[in-house]
Amino acid sequence: MKSxxxxxxxxxxxxxxxxxxxxxxxxKLKKKFVELDSEIEMEMGISVSEIFTMFGEDYFRRxxxxxxxxxLFRRGVVVSxxxxxxxxxxxxxxxxxxxxxxxxDISEDEVVRRLAGDKNRPLLAGDFKRNIPNLLKDxxxxxxxxxxxxIDVNSMDVDRIVSAIxxxxxxxxxx
Ligand code: S3P
Numbered sequence: 001m002k003s004x005x006x007x008x009x010x011x012x013x014x015x016x017x018x019x020x021x022x023x024x025x026x027x028k029l030k031k032k033f034v035e036l037d038s039e040i041e042m043e044m045g046i047s048v049s050e051i052f053t054m055f056g057e058d059y060f061r062r063x064x065x066x067x068x069x070x071x072l073f074r075r076g077v078v079v080s081x082x083x084x085x086x087x088x089x090x091x092x093x094x095x096x097x098x099x100x101x102x103x104x105d106i107s108e109d110e111v112v113r114r115l116a117g118d119k120n121r122p123l124l125a126g127d128f129k130r131n132i133p134n135l136l137k138d139x140x141x142x143x144x145x146x147x148x149x150x151i152d153v154n155s156m157d158v159d160r161i162v163s164a165i166x167x168x169x170x171x172x173x174x175x
Contacts, residue, residue, distance in 0.1 A: 005098045006076045012104035014083040015114040022080035024162050034079045039067045052122035072098040086142035103147035108133050110154045
């Protein structure tokens with residue numbers, strides 16, 4: 001890929017498949033895969049859930065922003081971003097400036113189906129069935145504002161998602 005610093009960012013709601021799709025896509029494109037949440041965990045030495053519990057969401061967002069900048073300063077990476085990365089205006093601008101942004105777009109029903117019983121997402125703790133639509137509603141506009149390529153992932157398996165992304169990237173080049 002010749003544009004946007006050779007980087008690809010995967011955005012989308014929790015459960016959309018960013019962390020599963022990312023490494024496969026990176027391998028196909030011969031790029032390095034980086035997971036933003038894992039980078040944060042390595043930097044802090046504790047899990048994302050522990051960061052939320054011990055220091056709160058604002059603190060997590062500050063580290064997330066710092067790590068995103070560090071990752072997107074590089075070239076030739078596929079980065080899988082946490083679902084809330086688009087909440088920050090500067091993050092959105094940076095994503096658009098330094099990567100081709102791929103939005104894995106998932107419906108509310110599908111998130112509920114995939115994440116029922118999940119214990120690793122602090123923002124879904126408590127009233128799981130109410131939290132998902134509220135968060136999705138708040139974030140939808142930000143995903144819409146940020147993406148270059150949108151993939152409806154609701155009825156697609158991982159291989160189909162990866163090939164849909166590859167086709168759209170190719171078409172972008174031809175455009
Ligand atoms: C978050 C999504 C999580 C993680 C954190 C916050 C969010 O990542 O960054 O729990 O705000 O949507 P995934 O989207 O990979 O689950």
